[in-house]
Amino acid sequence: MxxxxxxxxxxxxxxxxxxxxxxxxxxxxxxxxxxxxxxxxxxxxxxxxxxxxxxxxPDPRSRRQPHGVHGPSRVVEPGRLPWSDAAWSGRVAPGGVIYELHVGTFTAQGTFDAAIAKLDHLAQLGVDLVELMPVAAFPGRHGWGYDGVALWAVHEPYGGPAGLARFIDACHARGIGVLLDVVYNHLGPSGNYLGEFGPYFTGKHHTPWGAAVNLDDAGSDEVRAFVVGNALHWLRDFHLDGLRLDAVHALADTRAVHILEELAAAVDALAAQLGRPLLLIAETDLNDPRIITPRQHNGYGVHAQWDDDFHHALHALLTGERHGYYADFGSIAALAKTLTGAYFHDGTRSSFRGRSHGRPVDTALLGADRFVVFLQDHDQVGNRAGGDRIAAALSPGLLRVGAALLLTSPFTPMLFMGEEWGAGTPWQYFTDHQEPDLAAAVRDGRRREFARHGWEAGSVPDPQDPATFARSKLDWAEIAEAPHRALLDWHRRLIALRHSEPDLYDPGLARVRVAFDEAERWLVLTRGRIRVAVNLADAARSVPLDRPVESVLLASDEGAGAQQPHEERTAAVRSSGDSVRLPAESVAIVRVTAQ
Missing domain, CATH: 2.60.40.10 (Immunoglobulins)
Known part of the structure; x- marks a missing residue:
């Protein structure tokens, strides 16, 4: 029954x-x-x-859509899913490293079971948490997942609910936690039948996707219960360790208790019930620390947020790009401000927005671990016209510098799949819409969007072309080849160092210091007794430190295939006095003497 x-x-x-x-x-x-x-x-x-x-x-709360989002629902009993993780005690973000992956392009097969075969690679890399891009059922065979419409079901081509359970169970067996990206700000245009059942949407607010999800209009009590119940369903029934909430700035809610606060309280209650930590991580464009401020301090109580300002500051500095939202970034000073205050725009004018933006972070109240930072993510790669990764634009030296600044930062670092070896494959925008009109609208709309930013329409891959999806799949053979093998080793050593040095996982943002010289193109990040000395110039530099070097922990030029002669490399790692000499485009992580 x-x-x-x-x-x-x-x-x-x-x-x-x-x-x-x-x-x-x-x-x-x-x-x-x-x-x-x-x-x-x-x-x-x-x-x-x-x-x-x-x-x-289909059932709005369908647990399985075996024939796609337009077909019948299928009864699934969560208690019958295969689990062997009874001893799992959970993972938390502080001190950890997150790895974002898209199931469909992580492997050639594009399934949960195929991804399981690559988990030992992630364990050896030192990853603490895997963040899955959305797996809620969406139309077609492949896509990014942000046009999901059956929000309680698991995309069938990936392996359905049993496949997801096997993947999470396998991660837990290797000591890796699992986060899931969920989308509550809109539903996709194909297969979205929610509005036929009740007032799930409202014209009270305008969104880029049309009528907003009804969070504050008549009938919104049940819609909010739908959202909260969905989140608890993923965490409870699939043993997940947390959720990444897509674009929470698009959750239009004027009620006294914001949906984020209601959701965070419910997740905290479930964590207490389950006896293991559960994370909520918000993607937000607001630069508003109230979202991650604890509820006892009049915040929403979400546990962490993505920090785009860190990405913009580091990307623009390394690449020299200044278009669009990179316009205010690119200086060492911008990166220094972000490393010490989390936000660059903390009430300052944003030329991209044409107004002031953000508010300051109380560094005495909020730990740096509440900010998830990255050099690359699915948006920052996939929303480039050609889906080109940063490895296509940077020298081997600057790639190592970027990785070091990310993984020694005070924040919670995140890698995008393949970043650890400088994957040569692009990651492009792909869809599989079955309706010809919708497919044409997506294709033409994307080309118009990039044309406004200066790209020729013909250079933008057709999202509907199966080749666009195929070329976005990782090439795992690369990790055995030069220069990918050396970059992978560099990431492994950086992560191991981060895990072994308490100064590097200290969440105290108020204790972070950055010294720099804009003209000479160097900076020094201070984390306790550790100094991360960076030379961004195209010539060697002597970088001053505040104390003598006690030991060199890691240097990017040593054994990394750098172009400098051997004498130049050893000079960097054997420096003495209150400075370290660095080759061009390199970084050294050192421990200085105690005071």
Whole structure:
């Protein structure tokens, strides 16, 4: 027997459809709900709902869509999923390293089971948490996942719910936690039937995707319950360690208790119940620290946020790009401000926005671990016209410098899949829309968007072309080849150093110091007794330190295939006095003497 329920407050009649059978459902005592105990249904039963004799529609809370987002739902009993992680105690962000991956392009096969075969690579790299891009069911076979429409189901081509469970279980067996990217600010245009069931959307607010998800209009209590329930479903039923919340600045909510605060409180309660930590990480463009401020200090209580300012500051400094939102970045001073204050725009004018933006972070209240930072992520690679990674633009020396600044920063660092070996494959925007009009609209819209930024339309890959998807898959053969092998070793050593040195995982943002010389192109990041000395110039530099060097912990030129002669390399790692001499485009991580 299976208990079915659905919220359809405006319907006069709701039927459960099982093949050729149509079984009337009964109104629940809860307003707007319909329910039914059906003895003939069990795990594996396919079903749909019909409202007022209308067309068959999947369950808004469907746990599985084996025939795609337009087909019938299938009953799944979470208790039957395969688990062997009873001893798992969870993972937290402080001191950890996150690895973002897209299931469909992480391997040639593009499935959870194929990804399991690569987990030993991540364990050897030193990754603490894997962050999966969205796996909620979306239309077509492949895509980024941000156009999901069956938010409780797992994309079937990846392996469905059982495949996700196997992947998470395998991660936990290797000591790796798993985060999932979830999207609550909009649904995709194809297969989105939520609006037929109830007031899930409202015209009260405008969004880039049309009517906003209804978080504060009439009927929003149930919509908010849908969102919170969905988050708890992923964390509880799939043993996840946290969620990344997509673009929370697009969650239009004017109620006294914001949906983020309600969600964070519910997740904290579940963590207490389960006896293991659970993380909520917000993607936000607001530069508003209230989102991650604890609720007892009048914040929303979300545990961490993505920090785009760090990316912009580091990317613009290393590449020299200044277009779009990079316009205010590119100086060493911009990176220094971000390293010590998390935000660059903390109330300052943003020329890209044409206004002031952000507010300062209270570094005495908020630890640096609450800010997830990156040199690359899916957006910053995939939303370039050609999907080119930063390795295509930087010298081997600057690639190592970027990795060092990321992985020795006070924040929680994140790598994008393949970054650790400087993957030569692009990561492009790809879709698999089955409706010709929608496919054409996406293709033409993307080309128009990039044309406004100066790219020729013909240089923008067709998202619908299967070749665009295929070329975005990682080439795992690269890791055995030069120069990829050396860069992978550099990332492994950096992560091992981060894990072994308490000064490098100290979350105290107020204790971080940065000295720099804009003209000479050097900077020194201070983390306790550790100094990260960087030479960005195209010639050797003597970089001054505040104390004598006690030991060299890591140097990018040593054994890294640098072009400098041997004498120049050894001069860098054997320096004495209150300075270190660095070859061009290199970094040395040293421990200085105690005072």
């Amino acid at each position: 299976t208990f079915f329920e659905v919220w359809a407050p405006e319907a006069k009649q709701v039927e459960l459809v099982l093949g050729e059978r149509r079984v009337p459902m009964e109104r629940s005592a809860r307003g707007g709900w319909w329910e039914l105990d059906e003895p003939s249904a069990g795990a594996g039963t396919d079903y749909v709902f019909s409202l007022d004799g209308g067309p068959a529609r």
